[in-house]
Amino acid sequence: MIGGVTREARRVRVTLALPFPNAPIEDELVRLIHEAVEPLAAEVDVEVETIVMDEERRRDFLEHARPQRRAPSSINVKHVLAVLSGKGGVGKSSVAGLLAGALQRRGLKAGVLDADITGPSIPKLFGVSQRPGGSPEGILPPETGTGIKLISINLMLQSEDEPVIWRGPMVGKAIEQFWQSVAWGELDYLIVDLPPGTSDAPLTVMQSLPVDGIILVTSPQDLAGMVVRKAANMARQLAVPLLGLVENMSYVECPECGARIEPFGPSRAEDTARHAGVGLLGRIPLDPRLAVMCDEGRIEEYQEMDFAAVVDEVLELTFEDTKRG
Amino acid sequence: MIGGVTREARRVRVTLALPFPNAPIEDELVRLIHEAVEPLAAEVDVEVETIVMDEERRRDFLEHARPQRRAPSSINVKHVLAVLSGKGGVGKSSVAGLLAGALQRRGLKAGVLDADITGPSIPKLFGVSQRPGGSPEGILPPETGTGIKLISINLMLQSEDEPVIWRGPMVGKAIEQFWQSVAWGELDYLIVDLPPGTSDAPLTVMQSLPVDGIILVTSPQDLAGMVVRKAANMARQLAVPLLGLVENMSYVECPECGARIEPFGPSRAEDTARHAGVGLLGRIPLDPRLAVMCDEGRIEEYQEMDFAAVVDEVLELTFEDTKRG
Numbered sequence: 001m002i003g004g005v006t007r008e009a010r011r012v013r014v015t016l017a018l019p020f021p022n023a024p025i026e027d028e029l030v031r032l033i034h035e036a037v038e039p040l041a042a043e044v045d046v047e048v049e050t051i052v053m054d055e056e057r058r059r060d061f062l063e064h065a066r067p068q069r070r071a072p073s074s075i076n077v078k079h080v081l082a083v084l085s086g087k088g089g090v091g092k093s094s095v096a097g098l099l100a101g102a103l104q105r106r107g108l109k110a111g112v113l114d115a116d117i118t119g120p121s122i123p124k125l126f127g128v129s130q131r132p133g134g135s136p137e138g139i140l141p142p143e144t145g146t147g148i149k150l151i152s153i154n155l156m157l158q159s160e161d162e163p164v165i166w167r168g169p170m171v172g173k174a175i176e177q178f179w180q181s182v183a184w185g186e187l188d189y190l191i192v193d194l195p196p197g198t199s200d201a202p203l204t205v206m207q208s209l210p211v212d213g214i215i216l217v218t219s220p221q222d223l224a225g226m227v228v229r230k231a232a233n234m235a236r237q238l239a240v241p242l243l244g245l246v247e248n249m250s251y252v253e254c255p256e257c258g259a260r261i262e263p264f265g266p267s268r269a270e271d272t273a274r275h276a277g278v279g280l281l282g283r284i285p286l287d288p289r290l291a292v293m294c295d296e297g298r299i300e301e302y303q304e305m306d307f308a309a310v311v312d313e314v315l316e317l318t319f320e321d322t323k324r325g
Numbered sequence: 326m327i328g329g330v331t332r333e334a335r336r337v338r339v340t341l342a343l344p345f346p347n348a349p350i351e352d353e354l355v356r357l358i359h360e361a362v363e364p365l366a367a368e369v370d371v372e373v374e375t376i377v378m379d380e381e382r383r384r385d386f387l388e389h390a391r392p393q394r395r396a397p398s399s400i401n402v403k404h405v406l407a408v409l410s411g412k413g414g415v416g417k418s419s420v421a422g423l424l425a426g427a428l429q430r431r432g433l434k435a436g437v438l439d440a441d442i443t444g445p446s447i448p449k450l451f452g453v454s455q456r457p458g459g460s461p462e463g464i465l466p467p468e469t470g471t472g473i474k475l476i477s478i479n480l481m482l483q484s485e486d487e488p489v490i491w492r493g494p495m496v497g498k499a500i501e502q503f504w505q506s507v508a509w510g511e512l513d514y515l516i517v518d519l520p521p522g523t524s525d526a527p528l529t530v531m532q533s534l535p536v537d538g539i540i541l542v543t544s545p546q547d548l549a550g551m552v553v554r555k556a557a558n559m560a561r562q563l564a565v566p567l568l569g570l571v572e573n574m575s576y577v578e579c580p581e582c583g584a585r586i587e588p589f590g591p592s593r594a595e596d597t598a599r600h601a602g603v604g605l606l607g608r609i610p611l612d613p614r615l616a617v618m619c620d621e622g623r624i625e626e627y628q629e630m631d632f633a634a635v636v637d638e639v640l641e642l643t644f645e646d647t648k649r650g
Contacts, residue, residue: 086444086488088413088521089544118522119411119552160551161600163411163523163559168493171524196413196521197443198488199496219414222620227444230488237490249588252577256584263577263588265616275486291590295547 001029001061003051012037012044017051019058019236026050075179077111077187079212079318081243082205086231088196090219091248091284093121094294096193099215101300102311104146108188111141113178114152115205116195117171118164122152127297131155137183146300149187151178168200175204189318196227198234206238212318213243215281218272220250220264225272232276243317244281245273246310252286282310326354326386328376337362337369342376344383344561351375400504402436402512404537404643406568407530411556413521415544416573418446419615421518422624424540427636429471429625433513436466438503439477440530441520442496443489447477452622456480462508471625474512476503493525500529514643521552523559531563537643538568540606543597545575545589550597557601568642569606570598571635577611607635 003015014033018026030048037046053061083096093116100110114122123129126144132155133140141149153174154160166174184190192209195201205211214235218228228245235242247269251260263286273280284306293302328340339358343351355373362371378386408421418441425435439447448454451469457480458465466474478499479485491499509515517534520526530536539560543553553570560567572594576585588611598605609631618627 161554163555229486234488254579257582259581
C-alpha cells in the first residue's frame, strides 16, 4: 500500500495508497506509519499523503489482501455468493431464492445455505420441509423441485415456530457446520442468505467461507440505504469483493389503473449504489404475485424480466472473476 | 404448576398446568416429574396429564414466574415496552417511533432505546444526530423536537455509514449500558426498539431490562408470520408478557384511483395473532407519506387514525398492568 517515498532535505513524504476513498482504516494506517518513523524524528520530518488506488491496482491488492479461505477438499463448489444487506426485510432471501432458481433454470447446479439462524426463510420460500439426511460424506441437504440443494436450521427444528434463542458464538458455529459438514457435492453456485446486521452471521460467513462476491440488497428508503452502506463497508474491511447492488421493492403497479406507486418513496438505487461504491445490478418491483408465490413455497417458478438482467450481470461478473483467478 | 394429584389404588395421576398450549418446556417438565417419582415405582404407577391454565391462573403464574429485573435506583422509568418481531423490515422502528411520538403528544414523557446495534434506525427517523453528552448522572440522551429522549449507537459513531462489526457479547454489553448508564430521568414510557432475530439483543433486553410488555410487529406475509411466532415463543420462554400484535404494511392506497393494493398479499393479521396467541392491536397501512417523513427525520409529526387506536390499546393494557402491580 506504500505508493512511494520521496525526500527533499529534512522532508520525507510517504504516499499511502488506499483501496477505497475514506477507507475505515485510514487513520490507523497513518498513525502506524508515524509511529514506525518516530525514531527518525531527530533527522527528518515525515509527512503522510493518502491517495486512492486505480482500478487495476485495487483489484491486485484485494486479490492478495484477502485471507485464504479454503473449502475442505471434499467440497466442490465453484462459486460462493453471499446476499447481504445489513437491513432486514428488504428481500435478501427472495433475491437469494430467485437467483438460485434462475441459475438452476439456466442449467447450472445451485445450492442455498440459509445463514439466517434466528429468522430462516429459505425452506418456506421453496416449500421444502424435509429433514436433512445423513451419509458418510456428511449431512445430505434436501432438494427443491428443480434440484436446488438447501440447508437451513428450520429443517432441523421440531416445529417451524420454535425459536432459536442462541447467542452469537452458537450462531457462528452452526453456519460453519452448514458449510463444512454438509455434503454439497458439485455445485456451480452456492448462494448464502445472510441475516440482517453486521454481527456474528455475516462475520462468520466472510471470515470462514470462500466468498467470491457479495450481492447487496436494498429497498428505496434512505434508511435502508444507510444500513446497506454499513454492510458494504463491512465487506470492504474484511476484503470480500462486492458484486453490486439490487434495489428491491422499487415500485408496485396498481392492478386497477396501472399507476406506478412507490410505497417506500422514490427510488434511490443510483445514489445508494454510488455511495456504497458499487455498481447497480438492477431494480426489481414489489410484486404481490411474488409475495403469494413465496408464501406458497413456489419461488422457483417465479420469472421476471427485471431479475433476469440481474442474473446476467452476476454471471458475467463471476465469470470474469473465474478468468482472473 | 401442579394442578392436582389423585390416586386410585396403584394409579397416581399428576396434573401439570401449563401457561400455554405446547409450552416448549412441556416434555422437560413431564420428564422431571417422572424422574422425581422414580423411587416410588415399586409402589405406584404415575401418569402425568397436562392441561392449559385458564386466563386468571396464567396471569398469576407469569407474575410470579417472571424474574425480577430491577432498574438501578437512579432510573425512574414507569414502563418499559419492547418492540419485537423476529423478522426484519416489518417496521419495528417505525412502530417504536410512532408510539413514542404519540405518547409524547398525549402529554406523557417518552424515551427510545435503540437496541439495534448493527442496524440502528432511530436517530434517522427522528432527525437527531447530536452526540450524547456526559453528566455526573450518566450519559445524557439527546432529545427530539418534541422532547423524546433517544439513545442509539449511531449517535456515537463518527459517520453513520460506519459498520459496527461486533459479535454478540459486545452487542449485549452495549444494550446493558444504554439502560444502566444513561441518565433517562423521569419517563412514563421507555420504548426499546429491537433488531430482527432471537439472538443476543432481544435476549439481553428480556433478561436484563424490566420489560413490562412486548409489542409484536408483523407484515402480511405468511413468512413474516412464522418468524413472528418464533419471537412470541421466545418471549413466552423468557416469561415476558406480550401486549399484542401490530400488522404493518397491510395495504397501500393507489393515489390515482384509490384502489386498495395488498403488495405483500392479503392480510393475515387475525390468523397470525391467533397462532401467536396474542391479541391484535391494529393494522397500519403502507403509506408512502410515512416513508418520506421517516427519511426526512420527521416521524414525530406523522399522525394516522389506525395507529391512534393501537396507542389507545397499549395505554389501556399497560394501565391495567400498573393497577395489577
